[in-house]
Amino acid sequence: MNDIPLTPPKTPAISVAHERLAKLEGYLQSDPANPHLLADTFEQALITGEFSRAQVHLNTAQSLSMDRQAWGFREASLLMANRRFEEAGTILMALARELGAHPVLEYNLAQIDFIGADYAACRKRLLPWMSGAVETPIADGDATALSLDNMRMLWLRSLHHLRALKEAWAWIEENKAVALTPEANGVASMIALDVNQPEAALRLSGQALLAMPTQVEAMVTQASLALAQRDAPKARELLGQVLERSPNEGRAWSALGFAGMLELRFDEACKDFEKAVSLMPGHIGTWHGLGWAFVMQRDLSSARRAFEVALELDRNFAESHGGLAVVLVMQRQTAAAQEHIERAIRLDRRAVSAGYAQALLSGEAADAAAVQRLAHRLLGQRDAPLGGKMSQWLPPILRR
Known part of the structure; x- marks a missing residue:
C-alpha cells in the first residue's frame, strides 16, 4: 500500500509538466521495465491530462505483472480522470476488501459518492474517520496526511449539502485545534454563516483567503457578510x-x-x-x-x-x-x-x-x-x- 499514490496529484505549470513527461518517457525507452520510472511516468501523464499515454504505461505495467495493488489503484485513478466512476469504484472497493480501511482508498471512494451527488453515502463513509472511530495508519506519510485533509473538506461539503448544519457546526467546534485546508475553511465559513455565527464566518473565511485568495466559498461568505452590513457594492464586487x-x-x-x-x-x-x-x-x-x-x-x-x-x-x-x-x-x-x-x-x-x-x-x-x-x-x-x-x-x- 505504501506505493499507492494520491488522486489527484498536485499540478505544476502545464508546460513544465509536459517537458517532464517527455523526459521521463525518453528515460523509459532505455529502461522500460523500471518499476519506479514507469510509475513516475504514469503519474506525470495523469497530471498533464495525457490519459491515452497514461493508459499505455498502465498496460505496460500490467503486462509485466508489476505490483498489482498499486497499479490497481493507478488504474482506478485513470478511470476517475476519465469520469468512469462506477468502474473506478469497483476496483477501489476490491482493494479496500484486500487491504482494509485506509484513508487514501476511502477518500477516493468518498469522492465518487460526492461526485455522484450521494452525499449521505459520502457522509457515512467518512464518519468513522471524522469521529475518530478508525485508527489512522502512520504509514504512507504525506499520502495519509493529505488524504485526511481532503477527507475533512469533503466531510464538511457533504454535511453542507445535506443541510446537516448542527452536526457540521458541532464538528467544527470540536476540531478547532485541527488545521484545515483553505477549501475546508471556506466551506466551514459558509456553515458558520448558515448557523448564524457571523464572527466565526469572518474568521474562517479570512483564514481561507489568506492561504488561497480566490477560494470560492470564502469569497461568497465575505460577500454575504458585506450584505449584512448593507454594503451591496462590495458584495457585488466579490x-x-x-x-x-x-x-x-x-x-x-x-x-x-x-x-x-x-x-x-x-x-x-x-x-x-x-x-x-x-x-x-x-x-x-x-x-x-x-x-x-x-x-x-x-x-x-x-x-x-x-x-x-x-x-x-x-x-x-x-x-x-x-x-x-x-x-x-x-x-x-x-x-x-x-x-x-x-x-x-x-x-x-x-x-x-x-x-x-x-x-x-x-x-x-x-x-x-x-x-x-x-x-x-x-x-x-x-x-x-x-x-x-x-x-x-x-x-x-x-x-x-
Whole structure:
C-alpha cells in the first residue's frame, strides 16, 4: 500500500509538466521495465491530462505483472480522470476488501459518492474517520496526511449539502485545534454563516483567503457578510470575482439576489434567484428570497409557487408557511392563509412572516409607514440569515 499514490496529484505549470513527461518517457525507452520510472511516468501523464499515454504505461505495467495493488489503484485513478466512476469504484472497493480501511482508498471512494451527488453515502463513509472511530495508519506519510485533509473538506461539503448544519457546526467546534485546508475553511465559513455565527464566518473565511485568495466559498461568505452590513457594492464586487471563476456557484447567484433585494432591484433579484435555484434546487433560503422578490414584483402566482416549493423541501419550516400565508392573504384566500399562519406559529411562535401575514389580515399593515413600524416590532433583534439583525435587513424591502 505504501506505493499507492494520491488522486489527484498536485499540478505544476502545464508546460513544465509536459517537458517532464517527455523526459521521463525518453528515460523509459532505455529502461522500460523500471518499476519506479514507469510509475513516475504514469503519474506525470495523469497530471498533464495525457490519459491515452497514461493508459499505455498502465498496460505496460500490467503486462509485466508489476505490483498489482498499486497499479490497481493507478488504474482506478485513470478511470476517475476519465469520469468512469462506477468502474473506478469497483476496483477501489476490491482493494479496500484486500487491504482494509485506509484513508487514501476511502477518500477516493468518498469522492465518487460526492461526485455522484450521494452525499449521505459520502457522509457515512467518512464518519468513522471524522469521529475518530478508525485508527489512522502512520504509514504512507504525506499520502495519509493529505488524504485526511481532503477527507475533512469533503466531510464538511457533504454535511453542507445535506443541510446537516448542527452536526457540521458541532464538528467544527470540536476540531478547532485541527488545521484545515483553505477549501475546508471556506466551506466551514459558509456553515458558520448558515448557523448564524457571523464572527466565526469572518474568521474562517479570512483564514481561507489568506492561504488561497480566490477560494470560492470564502469569497461568497465575505460577500454575504458585506450584505449584512448593507454594503451591496462590495458584495457585488466579490460575487463578480466568484462567478468569473465559478459561473455555476449557486450560493453566489443567491447572494446576488439578496443584493438586488437590498437595492430594491426586484426584477434583477428574481432573475438571480431563479438562476440560483436552478443550480441548487434544495436550498430553502433561496426559494424564500425568490418568493419575496416575486411578492415585491406583485407576481403572486410565481411567489406562491416559490413558497410551495420551499414547503415541499421541508414542511416543518415556519417561515415557508408564513411566506405562503402572506401570498394567500394578498390573493384574498383568507381561510387558507389562516391555516398556514397557525401552522407557522405552532412551529415557531416568533415566525416573522406569519406575523406579517396576520397583520395584513387585520389591516395593521395597511400602508408603508405601518409596514415600517410593524417590521421593527416583529423583527426586533432576531438574527438575520446573512448576519446582523432582521430589523436591519428587512425594513427597506418591506417599505416598498
